[in-house]
Amino acid sequence: MDGPRLTDGPHQASGSRDAGGSPWEELGAPADRWAGCPPDLEGRGDALRHIRVCDLSGQLAGAGATRLLAAFGAQVIRVEDPTNQGGWDIVRGGPPHLDERRGIEFGASFNNHNPEKLGVTLNLRTARGRELLERLIAVSDVVTENFAGGVFARMGFPYERLRELNPSIVYVSNSGFGSSGPYRDFRTWGPIVQAMSGLTFTSGLPGQPPAGWGYSYMDHMGAYTMAIAVLAALWHRDRTGEGQAVDVCTVEAGIALTGTDILERHLGGRPPRPPGTVHANRDPQMAPHGIYPARGEDRWIALACRDDDDWRRLAAEIGQPWARETTLGSAAARLTGQDALDELLGAWTAGFDAAELAARLLAAGVPASPVRSAAERIDGPRPATPDWGLWPTVEHSRIGPARVEGLPVHLSETDWSLRRGAPCLGEHNQFVFGQLLGVDDAELADLAAAGVL
Amino acid sequence: MSVRAQDPPNGAPGGSAARQDSSGGVPRGPLFGLRVLELAGEFTAYPGKLLADLGANVVVVEPPGGAATRGRAPFVEGTSHPESSISWRHYNTSKRGIVLDLATTVDSEPTGGNGDRGGDGDLGRFERLLADCDVLLEGWPAADTAALGLDPARFTRRYPSLVWTTVTPYGRAASGPDRPVTDLTLLAGAGPVLSCGYDDHALPPVRGLGGQAIHVGGSFAVAATLTALLYRTRSGRGQHVDVSVDAALNVTCELATTQYLADGQLVSRQTGRHATASPTNQTQVRAADGQYVVLGFPPRAAAQYAALVEWIDEVGLREAFPDVVLLELGVERGGVSIVSLGTDPLAQPIWDASRAAMMLLAEHLPAAEFFLGCQRRAIVAGMVASPEEAIRGPHARAREFAVELPDPHTGRVELHPGAPYRFGRTPWRISRPAPRLGEHTAALLTAGWDAGRDDG
Known part of the structure; x- marks a missing residue:
């Protein structure tokens, strides 16, 4: 048995549970990790104020996970390597940039992915650096990292060591191939994970190479998966006092996003498909179902007929003789003759502005959307989810004000908040090492001079 | 290879000795004990599965005749039987299923009250389950939940600790039945599609397959629901969680969004690599063997x-x-x-x-x-591997990733992706195949939430 032990979690629904402190608090755990901190540093979200994350993760797949926690008020402390100026995180200084300023503090993606976090530096190649990390872990609830599998253990921090330091710690490791298996030590980034997991294969047109996703979809989905792992492990800890390690393998998380394809082919006993056989814009049940040209250069409209009623409505809008053919009245016939149908439909859609035609079809009850650019969906006349507050402005201490991505959820009582930009390198060394860990000013100066911070 | 637990003692992942609980050796997931009522729908099935495979006690509620999602193709062996929709079978693992006629309630009962109007009908049965439940997961239009007596501004008076999560295409207020969507139109409107395709822009942009709009929205639904639950543990108070699938996709576009937010530039799609503001070199190559x-x-x-x-x-x-x-x-x-x-x-x-x-x-x-x-x-x-190759690849095999799940009703063995996260102490697990229509109605309505609690 490790860590404080309660009885197993309550088995009746919490509607009838007492509304007092959590079992975790009854064990003496702090209810507010921000208590006593300077007001300018304090997290604005309330939901996760009792959580401190010692965060060695970065890039997009790691930072994207702890971003969610920080937005809800968790105290996320990013630990970065001073010897390469945090350069392990390739977005820290990399493009895009807001203006002509360059350098390790000016990467816009880093600012986007790390708002509301605190930032410290620690050289973990030094004994004093490792000792400080151990002290930070001892007062944290969660440790996160997304090094390749096994790297953090080789740095001296296997789960067994973390557990010695803090018996109830939740440790979530996120890597391309996980903490075991023949590819454990291999390195990945989003497009590699997508390729290895089937997501690239299933995104393409017939007779063409795989199109892939055009961005690191699995850096996003890997981050969400990691966030869910942290939160679910905390739920268990809050009820029982038990921590644990969680291994997130993003290739496996990616395969899990192709589950219907796998099940269909397994139950049908079908052999693996060769490249170039997928038509990703089509659907097994709906026709027409595709992306068709619209008026203008590289303008497109997506539309789908879910059933025969949708087709009747679309045919009425088209109003041309071919669309009134009774042979097209059944989904089975439309699916069979889809190539010809798509040609006729594409010739019709090409005469219209994508947004205007989509609005007309939606009004008629047919699912349709222009294929929209960032300018259209963020600042266009019909922005994404109006009135959502999806693009908040944060204040970065070097960059200044910058718009970043908000969260696509709203909690009615304890909503998210993003106002402070990403931390500069070591920006919160004084607060974290001085105030939280009690290192005095003289020692801090010595640590900095010795290259530990 | 079979359904299995992966946790050694002491909370470290990756071994084989499963933690045994005191009630008969069934390993429990991290959400064991959490009660979730899911109103069957296109956008709730996936987050419901995530919660259920993590050990929550998830009950999916269908109307008489079955959920519309049971009619989703493809089907097992080319049939269209309500039990054989591939997506139903995949997205409803580890859940139990009941049938309640809530639509009749929606159509005929007065709206807006918070009093106990249910009596002995299906609405009453629903309300009794809800009163003893942690999470309500649904994607209905606002008018329909109002007809059930549920209003996001007032429901906590009656259900003070309920976390009510709504997953809809554009968020609760903006998602009416008059704005039809599909996975394709959502992905097209919200950004992912324009980044995906080929150097040759005469070819249309491409939608990544697999129901990804549902996956993205559902992931946020689960993360936000768990966040609300962690807050409830401290405060005792439930709340409403509103999830917009469109907004979720908008913040899941990486560079297309961050580049525009930074400097106003738009990215342009390229074959098999990142869409970027300035063209980049090819990164996808056909190898000597054609792969x-x-x-x-x-x-x-x-x-x-x-x-x-x-x-x-x-x-x-x-x-x-x-x-x-x-x-x-x-x-x-x-x-x-x-x-x-x-x-x-x-x-x-x-x-x-x-x-x-x-x-x-x-x-x-x-x-x-x-x-x-x-x-x-x-x-x-x-x-680049196909999904069917990926799940059988050397690494996935060595990690015993795939789950073979026998369905006692048909004798078939289903193949499902395994754990997206391996919890050292409380293993992820598919505890049962998707429920047959009404399979657990009698048990749940007779014995309540405790019925069969430990058998799954």
């Missing part, structure tokens, strides 16, 4: 440049690749940093040469040999 490989981020370290030089020589390609001298320069200069690309005029040619070397190697080697050759030299690369 595709993907080059990763080019090497940065001197050792990687040295390994590339050695590999070029080993395969006998030095003559065919005069830029090997640039690779050697990369070794001499101690590698190439990202930041130096903008400031050092020699950094970019060295960086480009490493990519060219990898492409040449890829064309001369079978895909798997190239992938393994790169990775064993600490150079990032991958190969």
